[in-house]
Amino acid sequence: MSDDSIKTKDKIAPLPTIRRIPSYLRLLYEYRKEGREWISATDIAERLSLKPIQVRKDMAFTGITGKPKKGFVVSDLIDSIRGFLGWDMMSDTVIVGSGALGSALIGYSGFSEHGLNIIGAFDNDEAKIGSLIHGHKVYDLKDIASVIKDNDVTIGIITVPAQAAQSVADKLVEAGIKGIWNFSPVKLRVPECVIVEKEDLSSGLAVLSVKLGAHLCTD
Amino acid sequence: MSDDSIKTKDKIAPLPTIRRIPSYLRLLYEYRKEGREWISATDIAERLSLKPIQVRKDMAFTGITGKPKKGFVVSDLIDSIRGFLGWDMMSDTVIVGSGALGSALIGYSGFSEHGLNIIGAFDNDEAKIGSLIHGHKVYDLKDIASVIKDNDVTIGIITVPAQAAQSVADKLVEAGIKGIWNFSPVKLRVPECVIVEKEDLSSGLAVLSVKLGAHLCTD
DNA sequence: TAGATTGTTAATCGATTAACAATC
DNA sequence: TAGATTGTTAATCGATTAACAATC
Numbered sequence: 001m002s003d004d005s006i007k008t009k010d011k012i013a014p015l016p017t018i019r020r021i022p023s024y025l026r027l028l029y030e031y032r033k034e035g036r037e038w039i040s041a042t043d044i045a046e047r048l049s050l051k052p053i054q055v056r057k058d059m060a061f062t063g064i065t066g067k068p069k070k071g072f073v074v075s076d077l078i079d080s081i082r083g084f085l086g087w088d089m090m091s092d093t094v095i096v097g098s099g100a101l102g103s104a105l106i107g108y109s110g111f112s113e114h115g116l117n118i119i120g121a122f123d124n125d126e127a128k129i130g131s132l133i134h135g136h137k138v139y140d141l142k143d144i145a146s147v148i149k150d151n152d153v154t155i156g157i158i159t160v161p162a163q164a165a166q167s168v169a170d171k172l173v174e175a176g177i178k179g180i181w182n183f184s185p186v187k188l189r190v191p192e193c194v195i196v197e198k199e200d201l202s203s204g205l206a207v208l209s210v211k212l213g214a215h216l217c218t219d
Numbered sequence: 220m221s222d223d224s225i226k227t228k229d230k231i232a233p234l235p236t237i238r239r240i241p242s243y244l245r246l247l248y249e250y251r252k253e254g255r256e257w258i259s260a261t262d263i264a265e266r267l268s269l270k271p272i273q274v275r276k277d278m279a280f281t282g283i284t285g286k287p288k289k290g291f292v293v294s295d296l297i298d299s300i301r302g303f304l305g306w307d308m309m310s311d312t313v314i315v316g317s318g319a320l321g322s323a324l325i326g327y328s329g330f331s332e333h334g335l336n337i338i339g340a341f342d343n344d345e346a347k348i349g350s351l352i353h354g355h356k357v358y359d360l361k362d363i364a365s366v367i368k369d370n371d372v373t374i375g376i377i378t379v380p381a382q383a384a385q386s387v388a389d390k391l392v393e394a395g396i397k398g399i400w401n402f403s404p405v406k407l408r409v410p411e412c413v414i415v416e417k418e419d420l421s422s423g424l425a426v427l428s429v430k431l432g433a434h435l436c437t438d
Numbered sequence: 439t440a441g442a443t444t445g446t447t448a449a450t451c452g453a454t455t456a457a458c459a460a461t462c
Numbered sequence: 463t464a465g466a467t468t469g470t471t472a473a474t475c476g477a478t479t480a481a482c483a484a485t486c
Contacts, residue, residue, distance in 0.1 A: 014477060018429050022421035026404055040443065048406050053479060056444065068444045068485045085425050086432040100326045104319035114424055154431070179431045181424065185245055187267050193436035197427035199420065202241035205333055205400065206304050208416035210237050212373070212398045213305040217412035233453060259467065272455060275468065287461045287468045443485085450479070461468075 013061040013084075020058055022114075023048055025081045031074045040071030087115035091179075092153045096168050097160035098123040098138050101183060105157060107134035119151050141171075148175035157181045158188075169196075232280040232303075239277055241333075242267055244300045250293045259290030306334035310398075311372045315387050316379035317342040317357050320402060324376060326353035338370050360390075367394035376400045377407075388415075 012018075027047055031039050041055040048055075059072065062084040066072040082088040090112070095102050098121045105111075106121055121133055124141040131138050139147060147153065156172040158165055158180060165184035172180060179195040182188055188196050231237075246266055250258050260274040267274075278291065281303040285291045301307040312335045314321050324330075325340055340352055343360040350357050358366060366372065375391040377384055377399060384403035391399060398414040401407055407415050 012429065012433050015426060016477070018425050019419070019422040022425045023404075023406070023419065026421075042443070051479070052443085054477095057478080060445070066444055069442050070486075071443070084429070086428045091428075091431075100323035104323040107319045114421060115428060116424075155427070179427050181427055185242075187242070195427060195430045197423050197430075199423045200238070200242065201418065202245075202333060203238040204416050204418045205335075206237050206241045207234060208374070208398050208400055208414060209305045209310075209334060210231065210303070211414045211416075212310075214231050235453070261467070270455070271467085273453095276454080279469070285468055288466050289462075290467070441486105445484080446482090448479105448481075450477100452477085453475085455472105455474070457470100457472075459468105459470085462466095 013058075017058045017061055018085075020050070020054075021062070021081055021085065024055070024058070025078065025085075025087075028074055028078045028081070032078065037074055038070050038072065039074050039077065041066070043071065085115070087113070089115060090117040091115055091155050092117050092119050092151050093155040093157060094119050094144065094148065094153050095121045095157045095159060096123075096141065096144070096172070097121075097158060097164075098125075098128050098133055099159060099161075102157075102159035103133050105159065105183075106136050116155065119153055120147065122147075141168075144171055145175040148172070148177060154178040155181065157183065159183045162186050232277075236277045236280055237304075239269070239273075240281070240300055240304065243274070243277070244297065244304075244306075247293055247297045247300070251297065256293055257289050257291065258293050258296065260285070262290065301334075304334070306332070308334060309336040310334055310374050311336050311338050311370050312374040312376060313338050313363065313367065313372050314340045314376045314378060315342075315360065315363070315391070316340075316377060316383075317344075317347050317352055318378060318380075321376075321378035322352050324378060324402075325355050335374065338372055339366065341366075360387075363390055364394040367391070367396060373397040374400065376402065378402045381405050 024044055027044060028039065041052045041059060045052040045055045059066070062080045064072055064077055064080040093116045095106055095118065098106070102121060106118060111118060118136055120136055121138045122141045122144050123129060123138050128138045129140045154177065156177045158168055160168050162184050165182070165186045166188060169180060169188045169190055173190050173194055177194065179197070180188065180190065182196055182198045185200065185202065190196055243263055246263060247258065260278060261271045264271040264274045278285070281299045283291055283296055283299040314325055314337065317325070317340045321340060325337060330337060337355055339355055340357045341360045341363050342348060342357050347357045348359045373396065375396045377387055379387050381403050384401070384405045385407060388399060388407045388409055392409050392413055396413065399407065399409065401415055401417045404419065404421065409415055
């Protein structure tokens with residue numbers, strides 16, 4: 001890719017860095033609640049079992065600069081991370097699939113802290129359509145295109161069963177969605193401009209299983 | 220670490236490899252259902268948008284060997300992967316926290332395919348104790364130690380709120396649990412022989428957010 | 439001032455990818 | 463046989479870690 005554009009897009013931060021950053025943010029909220037003004041990379045590393053140098057490198061990607069001997073101003077760092085993640089702006093979001101997992105996510109009040117504004121849920125089950133789940137209306141999946149367009153929804157969360165996931169993704173894409181958070185276990189096919197992030201619980205379980213199987217300890 | 224033990228422990232496979240393997244298994248189950256006998260690394264790579272060489276490397280870690288020109292026998296590869304992950308043996312498991320997420324997990328019937336046998340759920344909410352969630356009994360958190368010991372439970376899934384997570388982890392460890400699948404957003408402190416795998420949904424959301432913010436596409 | 443912490447530059451480590459001989 | 467695919471060895475790439483000067 002040549003740099004023929006006016007302003008060459010900054011290289012995105014390493015994915016491992018991006019994945020670690022929310023845990024820093026969570027710790028920072030704790031510090032803020034405790035009324036602490038400063039936090040150092042050393043503190044953070046200690047609390048999260050990381051190396052200080054790694055935390056410092058990660059921080060640099062958010063654009064913050066610290067003060068030798070003191071570290072970072074907690075509130076500044078919170079702002080910097082929120083800006084970096086885009087969590088200072090709300091993204092209108094729909095959840096497709098109001099089964100157990102979908103319901104659990106709908107009820108998660110922490111989404112607003114993560115930049116998500118839940119517009120509503122969608123399902124094709126007549127029994128659920130029109131009902132409320134944790135205060136959010138369940139709409140008919142048939143109407144999803146108009147709701148997405150009318151509300152400028154940018155993110156869709158897919159929590160439907162595997163066999164329905166691709167067709168739901170197609171509908172979301174057709175309606176102009178920009179990003180999909182995919183909780184189904186299928187690899188979705190979407191145009192390359194649509195971002196899909198797959199949340200794969202079985203990956204985490206696999207890591208746990210293999211580590212347990214290796215029984216690294218002698219007891 | 221020196222190799223003074225009788226049988227030096229095999230080096231564990233790379234974590235990224237372990238994380239990818241469940242998605243191979245899922246595809247293999249599809250192939251089996253379709254009655255197909257062979258699958259090649261090329262096929263798998265194509266379906267999951269990976270490079271064939273990466274799939275072959277990953278496969279090698281499971282111990283399977285293939286046949287040039289044909290690939291791998293589907294049923295053999297399934298067995299090999301299940302053995303590698305330890306999902307051919309059932310691990311008795313408890314879920315602590317019967318809120319929305321806990322309930323969703325309890326209801327997930329696919330756990331048996333992932334080597335987990337759910338013994339029951341635990342909560343400290345009087346209203347929930349004694350009730351059934353998706354056919355599984357909710358027990359009093361106070362009784363967790365005896366249930367874990369009596370049933371030889373090796374895995375604990377934590378789905379309680381953040382402020383309760385560490386104390387639950389302490390109880391699980393005290394009762395002799397071997398592994399913890401932690402869905403709470405806190406970094407748990409446990410003895411080094413206890414394996415903790417943290418399932419951090421905010422990491423995935425962070426990746427989605429940053430990629431969306433970078434709007435790599437021009438529309 | 440002394441010392442802890444930052445930020446930068448260089449070295450190391452580990453995973454991915456490439457190259458290619460072996461094989462069915 | 464010809465050609466697709468495997469498995470191995472080597473090269474590349476990217477993230478982590480180390481080293482250290484700058485600074486408050």
